[in-house]
Amino acid sequence: MFSVYRFCQRGGLLCLAFVGTLLLSSCAKESSKAEYTKLSGEVFHTYFSVQYDLPEDYSGAVDSTFHTFSRSLNPFDSASLITAINRNESTHTDSMLREVFVQAMEISRKSEGSYDVTCAPLINLWGFGFEQKDSISPQVIDSILPFVGYQLVHLEGNELIKADPRMKIDFSSISKGYCSDLVGRVLLGKGATSYLVELGGEIAFRGTNPSGEGWVIGIDKPIDDVSGRISEFELRLQLPTTPGGLATSGNYRNYRVINGKKYAHTIDPRTGYPIQTDVLSATILAPSCMLADGLATACMTLSSKDVPAFIARFPGVEYMLILGDGADRFRTIMSPGFQRLVLAE
Secondary structure, three states: OOOOOOOOOOOOOOOOOOOOOOOOOOOEEEEEHHHEEEEEEEEOOEEEEEEEOOOOOOHHHHHHHHHHHHHHHOOOOOOOHHHHHHOOOOOEOOHHHHHHHHHHHHHHHHOOOOOOHHHHHHHHHOOOOOOOOOOOOHHHHHHHHHHOOHHHEEEEOOEEEEOOOOOOOOOHHHHHHHHHHHHHHHHHHOOOOOEEEEEOOEEEEEOEOOOOOEOEEEEEOOOOOOOOOOOOEEEEEEOOOOOEEEEEEEOOOOEEEEOOEEEEOOEOOOOOOEOOOOEEEEEEEEOOHHHHHHHHHHHOOOOOOOHHHHHOOOOOOEEEEEEEOOOOOEEEEEOHHHHOOEOOO
């Protein structure tokens, strides 16, 4: 069972895409006190955990949501809409893809292009995306940059139009959070008033836990362990009872070593090269998990001094940053609203 008190910092990363084909395990169900139901399993090669305040088993509805989501936004699904768009086989979208696109474009504009879902060709080049490339050079990077840019793609009705057919779009930095939101919406439609949905670290929440209090999660310290198996809690957080989402992004567990040099997974779409600021990890609390997911990634492209002004452009958003000093020491800074949710040890 994937514990709700175990918050793994695996999600919200610009290049942490869905791996392979859709994998839906049969949900494991566990009943808890106060008529809460807990479901858990594996999907998109990551764990998920769902809790809600109803006795009925809605694992079928959850699996169906994952499947529908994959057919729209999963770049590893050969039958998905985004795959067809990337292959120039179609320009057709559905409501899910359009909702994620609109949110991604807002983050791109307000980040002045440091966040950009058209960065997929560069992500693939550096070995973090849904296609693997093996030749990295300044010349290759320069040849890709002309068809990377959020300004080069737009919606015309239900059609997604690319200015250049070589463009490829990857919503993985925001769509996993959106998938958590979708599961929450399904549960809300079934009559749930409280739920916690965690998909690989991206959390959508509403209401209270079985004890009648706000859900409690833990946030890991930034330990350099690419397997994600070594973890220590940095702090515990009691989430608000109003609907929202929480996501974390970090560079310290997702990197590649090329010719003996470690490269962070976050790619600056303006330069084509990996970027590492003093921000080791960004945790975002937002009105939706989709927004939290995208903003957590965007914060990894900014220095800590630039994050507060950037986040202020999004109403109702709070943040926590874990900063490094170039050695093994780190410190934590957070917005006042985030600080109020931290539980005393």
